[in-house]
Amino acid sequence: MIEPLSGDEPPALALHDIDKRFGATRALTSASLHVRPATVHALLGENGAGKSTLMRIAYGMERPDAGTIRIGDATVRPDSPAAAIALGVGMVHQHFTLVPVMTVAENIALGGHGVLDLRRTIAAIRELSDRTGFALDPLQRVEQLPVAAQQRVEIAKALMRNARVLVLDEPTAVLSPSESAALLRWLRSFADEGNAAVLITHKLGEALSVADDVTVLRRGRTVLTAPAAHATAASLTDAMLGSAKVAERMHPAPDARVSAQDRRSHPILRAERVTIVDDTGVVRVREASFVVGAGEIVGVAGVEGGGQRELLRALAGRRPLASGILERPSVVGFVPEDRHRDAVLLDRPLTENVALRGAGARRRFIDWRAVRAHTESLMRTFDVRAEGSRAPMRTLSGGNQQKLVLARELDIDGASGSQAIVLENPTRGLDVRATSEIHDRLRAARDAGAAVVVYSSDIDEVLLLASRVLVVYAGVVRESSVDREAIGRLMLGVGTDGH
Amino acid sequence: MATEKAANRLLATTRTVSRELVLTTVVAACIAGATALLLLVVGFPVGRGLAALWVGSFGSWYAFTSATLVRAVPLMLTGSAVALAFRGGVLNIGGEGQLLMGAAAGAGVALAVSPSGVMIPVTIAGALLAASIGGALWAAVAAFLRVRFGVLEVISTIMLNFVALHVVSYLVRGPLQEPTGIYPQSATIADALHLPRIAGAGRLHVGFLLAVLISATFGWVLRHTASGFRLVATGENPTAAASAGGIDVSATTARVFLLSGALAGLAGGVEVLSVTFALYENISPGYGYTAIAVALLARLDPWRVAATAVLFGALEAGAGAMQRDAGVPSTLVSVIEAALILAVVVAQSVRSRRQEPDTGAQMLSVDA
Numbered sequence: 008m009i010e011p012l013s014g015d016e017p018p019a020l021a022l023h024d025i026d027k028r029f030g031a032t033r034a035l036t037s038a039s040l041h042v043r044p045a046t047v048h049a050l051l052g053e054n055g056a057g058k059s060t061l062m063r064i065a066y067g068m069e070r071p072d073a074g075t076i077r078i079g080d081a082t083v084r085p086d087s088p089a090a091a092i093a094l095g096v097g098m099v100h101q102h103f104t105l106v107p108v109m110t111v112a113e114n115i116a117l118g119g120h121g122v123l124d125l126r127r128t129i130a131a132i133r134e135l136s137d138r139t140g141f142a143l144d145p146l147q148r149v150e151q152l153p154v155a156a157q158q159r160v161e162i163a164k165a166l167m168r169n170a171r172v173l174v175l176d177e178p179t180a181v182l183s184p185s186e187s188a189a190l191l192r193w194l195r196s197f198a199d200e201g202n203a204a205v206l207i208t209h210k211l212g213e214a215l216s217v218a219d220d221v222t223v224l225r226r227g228r229t230v231l232t233a234p235a236a237h238a239t240a241a242s243l244t245d246a247m248l249g250s251a252k253v254a255e256r257m258h259p260a261p262d263a264r265v266s267a268q269d270r271r272s273h274p275i276l277r278a279e280r281v282t283i284v285d286d287t288g289v290v291r292v293r294e295a296s297f298v299v300g301a302g303e304i305v306g307v308a309g310v311e312g313g314g315q316r317e318l319l320r321a322l323a324g325r326r327p328l329a330s331g332i333l334e335r336p337s338v339v340g341f342v343p344e345d346r347h348r349d350a351v352l353l354d355r356p357l358t359e360n361v362a363l364r365g366a367g368a369r370r371r372f373i374d375w376r377a378v379r380a381h382t383e384s385l386m387r388t389f390d391v392r393a394e395g396s397r398a399p400m401r402t403l404s405g406g407n408q409q410k411l412v413l414a415r416e417l418d419i420d421g422a423s424g425s426q427a428i429v430l431e432n433p434t435r436g437l438d439v440r441a442t443s444e445i446h447d448r449l450r451a452a453r454d455a456g457a458a459v460v461v462y463s464s465d466i467d468e469v470l471l472l473a474s475r476v477l478v479v480y481a482g483v484v485r486e487s488s489v490d491r492e493a494i495g496r497l498m499l500g501v502g503t504d505g506h
Numbered sequence: 507m508a509t510e511k512a513a514n515r516l517l518a519t520t521r522t523v524s525r526e527l528v529l530t531t532v533v534a535a536c537i538a539g540a541t542a543l544l545l546l547v548v549g550f551p552v553g554r555g556l557a558a559l560w561v562g563s564f565g566s567w568y569a570f571t572s573a574t575l576v577r578a579v580p581l582m583l584t585g586s587a588v589a590l591a592f593r594g595g596v597l598n599i600g601g602e603g604q605l606l607m608g609a610a611a612g613a614g615v616a617l618a619v620s621p622s623g624v625m626i627p628v629t630i631a632g633a634l635l636a637a638s639i640g641g642a643l644w645a646a647v648a649a650f651l652r653v654r655f656g657v658l659e660v661i662s663t664i665m666l667n668f669v670a671l672h673v674v675s676y677l678v679r680g681p682l683q684e685p686t687g688i689y690p691q692s693a694t695i696a697d698a699l700h701l702p703r704i705a706g707a708g709r710l711h712v713g714f715l716l717a718v719l720i721s722a723t724f725g726w727v728l729r730h731t732a733s734g735f736r737l738v739a740t741g742e743n744p745t746a747a748a749s750a751g752g753i754d755v756s757a758t759t760a761r762v763f764l765l766s767g768a769l770a771g772l773a774g775g776v777e778v779l780s781v782t783f784a785l786y787e788n789i790s791p792g793y794g795y796t797a798i799a800v801a802l803l804a805r806l807d808p809w810r811v812a813a814t815a816v817l818f819g820a821l822e823a824g825a826g827a828m829q830r831d832a833g834v835p836s837t838l839v840s841v842i843e844a845a846l847i848l849a850v851v852v853a854q855s856v857r858s859r860r861q862e863p864d865t866g867a868q869m870l871s872v873d874a
Contacts, residue, residue: 325749341749349749352742363739367752369732 017079019044019203020065020096020172025074027060027227034060035227037074040205042172042220047194047204049214049235052224053247053466053495058207059101061224062174065205066098067091078172089118097165098174101181101311103157107150111143115164128167135163139193154287155186173197174205179213180312191217209310211240211499225249240501248495273301274334275427275458276322281331283317291317294331295484297477299458301426304449306473307462308487308494315462315479316431322460323429338365340416340428342409344435350412356397357411358382364415385414389448406441409433413445417452427458434468446472466494530813533803536849537821540842545834554832562827563820572708573826576781578819580605580790582717583773584797585804585811586724587641587766593728593806594762595741600648600663601770602794603670604641608771610674611640613778613785614682616695626698633699634775641771642764644670649763653756659763667794675787682785691786701780713776718812720769725808737762770794791822799843818843 020042027035035057042048052058063069065076067085076083078094085091088098105114116128132145141159149157158178165173175194179187194204195217208214214221214235221238223231223246231238231246276299283292291314299305309315320326321333323341343349351360361382362373382396389410393403400408416428430449434442449472453459463469469476476487478497487493538556545555563574584601591598598604615633619625647666651657675690677683682692701711728734739747740758747753773793782789800818804810825839 343749348743348745350746351750352739352746355738355742359735359739362735363746363751365752366732366736366739366747367754369735371732372730373732373735375730 016044018042018077019046019079020205021077022061022065022071023075023077025061025064025076026072027057027064027069028072033227035064035071037229038224038227039229039232040065040222041232042203042205044203045198045201046219047198047206047217049218049221050205050207050224051209051211051214051221051243051247053209056224056247057227058224059176060227062098062176062205062207065091066096066174092165092168092170095169095171096174097162097168097170097172099158099161099165099176099178101176103161105149105157105160108148110146110148111152111160111163112145114149114160115145115167118164118168131167132163135166139163139166154181155190158182158190170202172203172205174207176207177209177311178206179208179210180310187213209499211243211501214238214243215240223247240499244492244496244499244501247499248492274298275301275336276339276460277332277334278322279332281318281321281333282329283314283321283326284329285317290329291482292321292479292484293482297484297486299427299460301458302453302456303474304453304459304461304472306469306476306489307460307479308466308469308476308498309462309479310498311464313479313498314482314484318477318479318484319429319431319460319462322427336426339426340418342412342416342428342430342433344431346405346408346412351400351408353401354399356399357386357391357393357403358396360400360411361385361415364418385411389414390444404441406437406444409437409441409445410448413448417448417457426456428452428460430459430461432463432465433461434463466491466498469494526810530817533817537842540845541838544838544841548838550834551832555828555834558828558831558834559824561824561831563824568708569823569827571704571710573823574816574820575707575710575714576819577822578815579711579713579717579780580773580777580793581796581800581815581818582721582812583776584770584793585800585815586717586721586808587769587773588797588801589804589806589808589811590724590737590769591762591766592801593741594737594758594766595744596652596759596762596766597658597660598645598648598663598763598766599660599798600645600666600767600794601773601797602790602792603663603667604644604767604770605774605777605790605794606667606670606674607644607774608637608641609774609778609789610677610682610785611771612637612775613692613695616699616779617682617693620696621698630699630701630779633779634772637775637778638768638772641774642768644771645763645767646760649760652763653760671787674785674789678786684784689786692784695779695783699779700783701776711780713780716772716776717815720772721808721812728808733758733761770797796822796843 018041020040022038022040024037024039025035026037027033038057038061040048040050040061050058050062060069064071065085067087067090070086076085078096083094085094085096091098106117109117112125112129112132115132116123116125129145132143135141136143141163143156143159143163149160152160158181162173178190182190191213194206198204198219206213206218215238218235221231221233221235221243222229223243225247226249230249231243278298279296280294281292281296282290282294285291295318307315307319317326321328322335323339324335325341347353352363358375358378362378379396385391386393386396391403391407391411391414393407403411413433433449434445437445449459449461461469461472470489470491473489476489476494478485478487478494480497480500485497487497541559542552542556545552562569564570584605587601587604588598612633615636616629619629621629644666645663648659648662651662652659678690678692684691684693701713704710704712704714728738736747736751736753736758739751740753740755740762744755747758748755774790777789778785796818800814801811804814821839821843825836828834828839829836
């Protein structure tokens with residue numbers, strides 16, 4: 008369903024038939040977006056649908072392979088963010104681009120040209136604060152501000168450069184419900200003043216309540232453009248998920264080896280009314296109750312910032328609970344998403360990387376000969392390609408690094424063989440072959456009786472592996488069958504908050 | 507099979523040893539070359555200067571033991587202190603201050619008692635222990651600031667160096683001043699409490715054996731114990747150490763501070779009991795700073811620290827001889843030391859940059 012939105016007036020921002028490839032991946036295939044002046048335009052789509060890529064093209068961070076960009080009557084080719092800003096396009100990224108130790112005024116002055124006149128910047132910020140109701144203190148340091156205020160600084164940065172089209176990438180993912188409501192109210196008034204806003208979001212409720220128009224991308228193509236008044240939660244969901252039947256035929260649901268009965272009699276992980284709070288004190292998971300039994304793979308799905316990150320760490324024993332009961336084995340294997348930061352010692356040999364597991368509880372001496380033998384056996388079993396067990400981790404390819412981490416965390420022939428393992432995007436950035444090897448290992452671990460919990464931002468991967476799925480949406484954990492559409496609906500919060 | 511393995515191991519060891527030898531020769535040649543160049547530029551007789559440098563350091567058994575090795579002892583201990591800290595991810599620049607506090611504590615104990623008989627070795631041990639504790643407590647200030655408030659130890663330890671200098675300055679003009687009250691220094695420590703000398707090695711004392719023993723222990727602990735591995739892992743990647751290893755990173759960091767401070771403090775204690783025999787302000791010609799050079803040049807390896815300390819001890823001893831015999835100011839040698847450190851730092855950063863390709867492209871692709 009593509010309804011023409013153009014009307015007579017020139018667009019605030021229009022991208023037409025945009026193609027973009029990254030290597031062999033087609034990120035966008037003749038994707039289009041038409042933003043009318045004085046409107047809020049919601050851009051919807053699943054993870055990896057191409058929303059961010061499309062907007063990065065509009066903001067001059069990427070160049071399209073084909074297609075045109077128009078602002079007003081003019082065809083433009085922004086080749087850098089600076090060029091886009093000059094054209095009146097501003098963007099607020101999901102990950103803020105602020106300097107924490109600098110003040111609000113200094114951050115806003117950054118990227119300006121010529122003589123730095125902080126006094127004038129401060130006056131201008133005060134004026135902007137009054138006009139927008141943002142309540143920004145120009146002299147406060149950014150690191151002392153709560154996330155919502157940091158976001159306002161990002162917006163102020165764009166406004167100070169006279170942005171007439173403001174693109175916000177998942178702005179509410181980091182906000183509490185009341186902060187989100189305030190931001191959306193402000194966006195509305197911003198549009199009413201004659202400006203335009205593009206709101207990238209996963210959340211249907213947001214799109215339907217605040218936007219004038221909606222565009223849905225699926226796998227790099229524009230599949231729906233319509234006034235929000237003509238769209239429903241159901242029509243948007245269908246557009247975002249596409250024909251679920253195709254995906255299911257491609258990935259037959261794994262056989263559910265473990266019946267509900269078995270799960271109750273052999274629970275490995277059992278959560279009861281578990282609540283988890285993140286470092287800033289925001290509740291990320293609220294009163295979750297579920298069981299993961301021996302010999303099953305349970306998938307976890309959720310959109311960015313939904314709380315799955317904290318849930319996985321709590322299951323792996325890497326984050327304390329705020330309340331509730333979590334029964335789990337004393338040692339749970341954990342394969343985190345950011346391997347280089349959280350899982351390995353890049354410049355140390357593979358042996359030391361293997362010895363790292365449980366190093367905190369180790370007493371007295373380390374028998375490196377035994378560690379080497381263990382490492383070499385893990386390398387053989389998991390087909391880790393390296394120049395021997397003493398090669399530095401850094402010299403291995405990403406796939407081989409991940410295989411070694413997985414081998415370590417599963418620890419199949421070690422004394423403390425894992426009964427449970429938690430994985431977070433275990434195949435991100437790996438090639439097809441390494442991905443399928445990792446998947447085979449996980450299935451083998453399941454067949455050997457381990458409880459496997461795997462989160463992937465790629466729903467297809469969850470579908471491929473899991474026999475049940477836990478969907479996290481805004482801190483609420485719900486169980487779903489392995490059904491693409493059902494998972495997709497829960498991930499978007501459909502059926503949980505009245506949409 | 508077994509013989510083949512043994513042969514392989516022997517080959518590997520030979521290769522390592524020969525590589526180290528080549529490296530040492532290259533470093534020594536560089537030093538000689540740089541000194542010659544510098545002498546030439548500044549206008550001193552090159553031949554006489556170099557000869558004095560050699561004679562004063564390695565030229566005779568007496569020079570080697572009484573000058574070179576005696577100066578190597580505090581460098582070995584503080585060098586180990588710095589290497590240990592750096593390996594554990596703690597940039598302890600405060601070796602000098604910790605050494606001074608150790609020297610003050612050691613001198614304090616040695617001056618407070620006049621033991622006899624079996625109590626003499628006990629007192630010596632007590633003074634060295636006090637020196638270690640003094641250094642550790644001084645480092646503990648920086649450890650507390652870092653673990654509790656996130657204050658960078660590079661800044662806090664360097665500031666504490668100046669504080670320590672002034673503490674010593676106060677002590678030698680106040681509570682610890684010699685009885686006549688004329689000179690800003692403590693009374694002389696009783697002969698009985700001096701560290702015994704090693705027979706047949708001139709002024710070289712048993713502190714040398716202690717320093718070598720500590721280098722060896724340090725190397726062994728890092729390689730073979732669980733706590734040594736925790737130290738390395740924490741220094742390498744604290745996030746992974748905590749997440750994948752379940753290591754208490756704060757506790758490990760605090761221990762690294764204390765241990766490093768204790769070693770530097772011990773250096774101060776050994777120095778007062780074996781070389782200066784009294785506490786005064788200029789008790790250290792910057793051993794705590796030279797230690798950083800020693801540790802970096804040794805690439806933080808315990809055994810190489812010991813060897814490098816000897817090399818730097820020789821440089822300092824040779825510099826003294828150059829000044830005496832050829833009239834060359836000894837500060838010239840400091841210039842060479844500094845140039846050496848620069849060369850090593852540059853070589854290291856070039857190497858690490860080659861290993862790690864520019865990650866700019868990765869940083870740009872956040873969310874597709």
